[in-house]
Amino acid sequence: MRLATACVLATTAMALAACDAGAPDAGAVAAAAHSSAPVAVSAVQVAAHEAGQSRAQVYESVRQMTALGKQLFFDASLSGSGKLACASCHSPEHGFSPANALSVQLGGNDMHRTGMRAAPTLKYLQAVPAFAEHYHESDDEGDESVDAGPTGGLTWDGRVDRGGEQARIPLLSPFEMGSTPAGVAAAVKAAPYAGAFRAAFGEHIFESDDATFSAVLQALETFEQTPEVFYPYTSKYDAYLAGKAQLTQAELRGLQLFNDEKKGNCASCHISQRTMDGAPPQFSDFGLIAIGVPRNRALSVNRDPHFYDLGACGPERTDLKGRAEFCGIFRTPTLRNVALKKSFFHNGIYHSLDQVVRFYAERDTNPDKFYPVVKGKVQKFDDLPQRYWANLNTEPPFDRKPGEKPALDEAEIKDVVAFLNTLTDGYKAAN
Known part of the structure; x- marks a missing residue:
């Protein structure tokens, strides 16, 4: 499967999965306040048609990328040190926040470097809109004349809008996982799940480090939009x-x-x-x-x-x-x-x-x-x-x-x- 097709299918199927789960919007629809089931279903049908696949095949593609994303999330070999995984700072048992009480987490190739910000939770990000300097919405009265000011975006400063863009930051930061696109690609090629990676993204995916890195980001984003894991609403x-x-x-x-x-x-x-x-x-x-x-x-x-x-x-x-x-x-x-x-x-x-x-x-x-x-x-x-x-x-x-x-x-x-x-x-x- 071509990477672009995989991205489209993952995005649309995640939106449908969110509606099926009775939860708010997910993936690319995060820029909108809410997503409706008919729109999501239509999006999946369009994506399936363009990719020459059935709706069932769309779901299978997403299932593959979700499974890969989970493996990537827990894989410390993606880091420059070989010791730091996404899960190291985003523990599932702690709401996908750090398990320790450090103000900022230790990372870098020597595992002793510190950045300047606390690691945020990765849960309940599916409804965060894209960053906007001016935001007009009033759920209470439908009055859209009120400017709520700068709103949205991921990370503490809202500088990226998609989960894949967010995942890029710690993977490449010298204070966190400290790797490079080539380093991440090499780790994936040598991983036990390399065959599954080819099955999900195509036999030629490893011919380009940049394509492999982009696929890693897409798989991580797909996993992080799993409703029952990241936004279950079970409090x-x-x-x-x-x-x-x-x-x-x-x-x-x-x-x-x-x-x-x-x-x-x-x-x-x-x-x-x-x-x-x-x-x-x-x-x-x-x-x-x-x-x-x-x-x-x-x-x-x-x-x-x-x-x-x-x-x-x-x-x-x-x-x-x-x-x-x-x-x-x-x-x-x-x-x-x-x-x-x-x-x-x-x-x-x-x-x-x-x-x-x-x-x-x-x-x-x-x-x-x-x-x-x-x-x-x-x-x-x-x-x-x-x-x-x-x-x-x-x-x-x-x-x-x-x-x-x-x-x-x-x-x-x-x-x-x-x-x-x-x-x-x-x-x-x-x-």
Whole structure:
């Protein structure tokens, strides 16, 4: 099978699989807010016709690429060191986030290099739209006149839109897997699954390293769109929404605080309600936002006092360089499976949900708890140059002054954390 045909078939069949699973859109349809089953079915039929294959053959092609993608995901030989697989930083048992509590993961050819950002979850990315500087959508009232600002894209800064593009980053990064297209191709050629790779992508796939590398990216993207693995919607909260589980009193109080615009106001970015068409909540609006996360001085890049990770305006993203309005903003992650994570925010500075919720509740009322104090003065927003402070979010709970009452008290922080624990997949109701 030609690589281009394989890509088309995989994309369209993934969309149909998402609809069959009752879940939101997947693969290439991630740029759209939602995908309908008739459209997905039509897409598969068109792709099958163009490839001269039946719908059953389309599914078989996707099955092959999914199986290959899974093998690639767990294959450490793809890395320059031969010791780091995708799964090393994206553990299935931890919501496809790191299994350890390191702020950033160790990698590179010596396995001792560190980057500057925490490894994000790979779950529930199927509905993330393509990055847009201006985003118009209102699921509540259908009012598309409101500009939600920069939204979408994968990675912390939204610089790529497809799973394959995302997979390219760690494979080639000298701080992560540290390989090259030729190195990845050589590893695949020598792998036990090389024969299956040829069967999926054609007998001549290994004649070009670039074609082989592109096929690897496609297979990884296909695997990472497996509904039952990457977006199963099996949390206690999903069961609660379906009327199949009851939340505890603490969890219910936490949900109320999560949604309350004058308290946690978490749902303003981490949407907790079903969409108008009944799709499960993603717990993210996919927007990019600046909240003034403290500088993580444990990161090697921050030894340089003049270095700043400014998110969408650089340094890793370059197309928005020099655009001041994009400096300091990072994409809002989903909160699904957040209780399985051991490091939080783009720089991994916090390591518990209590710390995270407390930062939101007390950032402005008790800044000395989070930022350095020099000669009696709090160095607030120490990881964002002052010229970009206008980008900082000031909506509740970030609307208070030092010394005022925090948005959440101790008991309320515990309740919000209790609710966040209901978002972990794999819930099984008691008999």
